[in-house]
Amino acid sequence: MFNKLKWIDKNRVFIVFTLILIVQLYAVYYLVKNIYYKNKNVKGLVVMNTISKEDITYKPLKNLLYYYxxxxxxEEVISPWAKYKAKYTINSDTLNERYEYKENKDNKVYRIITLGDSYTFGLYVNTENNWTEILEDMLNNSIVEKNICEKYNKVEIINLGVYGYDIQYSVERFNQRGKKYNPDLIIWLLKHDDTRQIADLINKAVVDKSDYYQELIKNKYETNLTDVQKGALIWDIAHEEIQNTLGVQKIFTIQNEILKNFNKTYKGKIVVVTFPNTPNEDKNFLKEYVKNRPNSNYFETIDIFSDKKLYFLNDYHPTKEGHEAIADDIYSYIISNNIISCN
Structure with a gap:
């Protein structure tokens, strides 16, 4: 009898986390709400194959039940809307990177860590075409090869971005994977929705109210939606409900406490980056965080959404050209503001 109950309990855990995994795979799509709500018609919506669930591991924590x-x-190859198949190379430390990085760095190495979600991870583009990799090459070319900065002979950028991550997940990612690299600088890309997203609450709502959301979609939208399209809608509806229930200011308070704890872990230099289309209320939240934290900078990067060549029209993620534009803009900011001190 005991063994039977144990088997049932394990099965229940497996089912729950499989459902959560599916939702997280769908999370990257939730920006498509503009298409759904504007047209109420998804026949023309093109979707892609996202990262295989076999290549993701859930690691539930006490404070983050759905951490992954x-x-x-x-090596993961996906087929997005682009004309080529995007290839991710995930290194031994679970990072979307071209290289392996040793924990202990030489004094002549300047090390940067990047945090963020799918826009930092580099969704839909080859690993080497991500803005983090391009920026790494640009900094090495100018600071090292052109001997602009004699203090350093190498710049390393270690990308901790993961699609679907919110602020708290990124902090945990840094604690687990980034802290050991002892970075000299963190660049954290937070776009317009990141400051209002609390992933664990959204995931819990999706799991607890799965039947309700399925019925809601069945009654409100076309019946021929794919699983991916349903997942996008469920994530978006849950996200909106959480925001309406808590209110923006309450969410900002929660995020602020998370960032305060992050400050205790990392006291070094940081550049918070966002896009010009981020709402002013959210920009002010980020600016206030930077203002109250030593060694911090706020930067609005290029508006990739003003040029259709720079983002995928289907869900607004940067194209290869968009990543190049972001890298170039951040590079110019770093150099012109002497972020990497050579003194």
Missing amino acids: ELNSNI
Whole structure:
């Protein structure tokens, strides 16, 4: 009898986390709400194959029940709306990176860590075409090869971005994967929705109210939606409900406490980056955080959404050209503001 109950309990855990995994895979799509709510018609919506669920591992924590990471040492090929197949190379530390990085760095190495969600991870583009990798090459070319900065002979950028991550997930990612690299600088890209997203609450709502959301979609939208389209809608509806229930200011208070704890872990230099289309209320939240934290900078990067070549029209993620534009803009900011001190 005991063994039977134990088997049932394990099965229940497996089912729950499989459902959560599906939702997280869908999370990257939730920006498509503009298409759904504007047209109420999804026949023309094109969707892509996202990262395989076999390449993701859930690692539930006491404070983050739905925490997950990509598996290490894998290559993932997806077929997005682009004309080519995007290829991610995940290194031994679960990072979307071209290289392996040793924990202990030489004094002549300037090390940067990047935090963020799918826009930092580099969704839909090859690993080497991500803005973090391009920026790494640009900094090495100018600071190192052109001997602009004699203090350093190498710049490393270690990308901790993961699609679907919110602020708290990114902090946990840094604690688990980033802190050991002892960075000299953190660049944290937070776009317009990141400051209002609390992933664990959204995931819990999706799991607890799955039947309700399925029925809501069945009655309100076309019946021929794909699983991906349903997942996008469910994530978006849950996200909106959480925001309406808590209110923006309450969410900002929660985020502020998370960032205060992050400040205790990392006291070094940080650049918070956002896009010009981020709502002023959210920009002010980020500016206030930077204002109250030593060694911090706020920067609005290029508006990639003003040029259709720079983002995928289907869900607004940067194209290869968009990543190049972001890298170039952040590079100019770093150099012109002497973020990497050579003194």
